Amino acid sequence: MAQRIAIIGTGNVAWHLARTLENAGHLIVHIYSRDAAKAKNFGLDFFNASTGDSTDLRSVDAFIFIMAISDDAIQQVAQSLQLPENAVLCHTSGTRPLLDLGYASTEHIGVFYPLQTFSKGKRVDFSEIPICVEGDTQFAHESLTQLAHSISGNVQEVNSAQRKVLHLAAVFACNFTNHMFTISKEILENGNLNFDILKPLIAETLNKSFELGPENAQTGPAVRGDLETLDRQHELLTNQPELAEIYRQISQHIIDTYEE
Amino acid sequence: MAQRIAIIGTGNVAWHLARTLENAGHLIVHIYSRDAAKAKNFGLDFFNASTGDSTDLRSVDAFIFIMAISDDAIQQVAQSLQLPENAVLCHTSGTRPLLDLGYASTEHIGVFYPLQTFSKGKRVDFSEIPICVEGDTQFAHESLTQLAHSISGNVQEVNSAQRKVLHLAAVFACNFTNHMFTISKEILENGNLNFDILKPLIAETLNKSFELGPENAQTGPAVRGDLETLDRQHELLTNQPELAEIYRQISQHIIDTYEE
Numbered sequence: 001m002a003q004r005i006a007i008i009g010t011g012n013v014a015w016h017l018a019r020t021l022e023n024a025g026h027l028i029v030h031i032y033s034r035d036a037a038k039a040k041n042f043g044l045d046f047f048n049a050s051t052g053d054s055t056d057l058r059s060v061d062a063f064i065f066i067m068a069i070s071d072d073a074i075q076q077v078a079q080s081l082q083l084p085e086n087a088v089l090c091h092t093s094g095t096r097p098l099l100d101l102g103y104a105s106t107e108h109i110g111v112f113y114p115l116q117t118f119s120k121g122k123r124v125d126f127s128e129i130p131i132c133v134e135g136d137t138q139f140a141h142e143s144l145t146q147l148a149h150s151i152s153g154n155v156q157e158v159n160s161a162q163r164k165v166l167h168l169a170a171v172f173a174c175n176f177t178n179h180m181f182t183i184s185k186e187i188l189e190n191g192n193l194n195f196d197i198l199k200p201l202i203a204e205t206l207n208k209s210f211e212l213g214p215e216n217a218q219t220g221p222a223v224r225g226d227l228e229t230l231d232r233q234h235e236l237l238t239n240q241p242e243l244a245e246i247y248r249q250i251s252q253h254i255i256d257t258y259e260e
Numbered sequence: 261m262a263q264r265i266a267i268i269g270t271g272n273v274a275w276h277l278a279r280t281l282e283n284a285g286h287l288i289v290h291i292y293s294r295d296a297a298k299a300k301n302f303g304l305d306f307f308n309a310s311t312g313d314s315t316d317l318r319s320v321d322a323f324i325f326i327m328a329i330s331d332d333a334i335q336q337v338a339q340s341l342q343l344p345e346n347a348v349l350c351h352t353s354g355t356r357p358l359l360d361l362g363y364a365s366t367e368h369i370g371v372f373y374p375l376q377t378f379s380k381g382k383r384v385d386f387s388e389i390p391i392c393v394e395g396d397t398q399f400a401h402e403s404l405t406q407l408a409h410s411i412s413g414n415v416q417e418v419n420s421a422q423r424k425v426l427h428l429a430a431v432f433a434c435n436f437t438n439h440m441f442t443i444s445k446e447i448l449e450n451g452n453l454n455f456d457i458l459k460p461l462i463a464e465t466l467n468k469s470f471e472l473g474p475e476n477a478q479t480g481p482a483v484r485g486d487l488e489t490l491d492r493q494h495e496l497l498t499n500q501p502e503l504a505e506i507y508r509q510i511s512q513h514i515i516d517t518y519e520e
Binding site for chain 1: 331332355375376377382384388389390414416418421422424425426427428429430431432433434435436437438439440441442443444445447448450451452453455457458459460461462463464465466468469470473474475477478479480481482483486488489492493496497502503505506507509510512513514516517
């Protein structure tokens with residue numbers, strides 16, 4: 001069912017989400033930003049949307065109000081908005097609890113969290129993105145679940161405690177993984193080698209990890225208990241004590257994990 | 261040009277390599293293992309190959325002898341083999357120097373290192389696997405380079421010092437990355453969530469890292485300098501002090517990397 005939607009915020013997530021919702025047949029009717037010029041600029045892509053910096057949104061004819069703003073601002077902005085009766089208000093944050101919306105002017109609050117990394121200009125296919133939904137009232141929960149199904153085939157019910165866990169897990173699996181690539185690239189460049197040489201190996205590592213489960217796909221000197229290689233590699237990092245320490249810690253954790 | 265090849269060793273790498281070489285038109289003429297039964301069993305897949313545990317290989321009509329055995333055994337086995345005149349002997353290790361073959365009975369020694377992770381039963385497409393080649397004589401170098409080109413479109417000249425660096429970089433980019441997935445999966449399961457929920461995000465993280473370069477694709481609380489989130493996530497790990505310490509170390513390293 002097509003919905004009338006207002007967007008609070010003008011960042012990357014706001015833009016990708018608004019675009020995707022519009023493509024799915026919903027109507028973006030209003031854009032709010034504390035910066036009226038930003039709202040107006042954002043609105044250029046959505047011809048049916050009014051824009052503005054007024055927190056009084058009681059006359060906006062929208063049903064669902066989606067806040068895609070920075071984590072720190074959620075509580076304060078939610079509190080300042082005046083919403084139409086029976087409006088559903090949600091935020092899109094992976095880290096903030098539902099109750100950040102506790103002082104909003106509607107009881108129908110929830111979370112609509114697309115579990116993906118968004119970059120400017122890079123198109124995202126929402127159909128496979130998990131959307132994690134939570135609602136404080138049955139009405140909010142059902143409305144947001146329905147909206148999520150309209151853009152994704154992967155809708156998950158995730159409460160605030162689980163979302164916290166999920167975000168921590170994502171930091172390990174994505175942010176830290178990416179940083180391992182950065183470290184690896186730097187090590188290679190110091191040896192006059194190009195990061196490209198590792199790409200097939202990295203791609204296959206990911207395939208194996210998904211196919212067998214990461215705990216069954218571990219390879220390398222630490223899981224083999226090859227202390228001689230561990231020592232020799234640790235020595236190579238003598239001039240970079242922070243890296244040497246990271247190398248030691250992760251290797252030790254691998255050893256401990258597979259000894260049990 | 262089709263070559264006559266002998267394989268020293270009967271493990272995963274030996275099998276995948278022998279299979280691939282045969283498919284490329286080369287002839288596997290002999291299998292050596294310290295365990296004659298293993299050599300015989302391995303030989304069943306290669307009808308033209310003789311097999312055995314004799315270290316006297318002078319009568320074996322092969323040109324290139326490929327050692328695919330465990331790192332620790334390379335030096336000792338290389339020393340024990342008696343090879344035909346002008347034979348080329350190489351090992352396939354990412355961690356051991358060329359000079360582990362220094363006491364071999366031929367001067368034409370080299371390294372033929374396929375940079376990939378091999379698992380039993382999982383087919384590998386060699387055509388995109390980087391093969392890192394090194395030769396101690398011009399003759400060994402050219403022979404191994406030619407052989408590498410016959411199975412892969414990605415042949416790299418990598419000397420022993422560079423190969424050490426390469427292996428260290430691979431540990432960060434592959435082994436440690438896989439372990440980050442294992443940690444992440446455990447965190448999720450402790451919160452009654454399934455690792456599958458992260459797969460689209462992980463896949464996109466990899467895409468972005470390859471497309472933009474990992475140093476331009478870093479996201480998350482550490483690179484944002486979001487100390488509040490870092491503290492809250494660190495607290496979630498209070499009961500797992502080793503994980504808490506890994507979280508702290510990598511986050512700090514990300515902060516330091518992007519502060520500069």
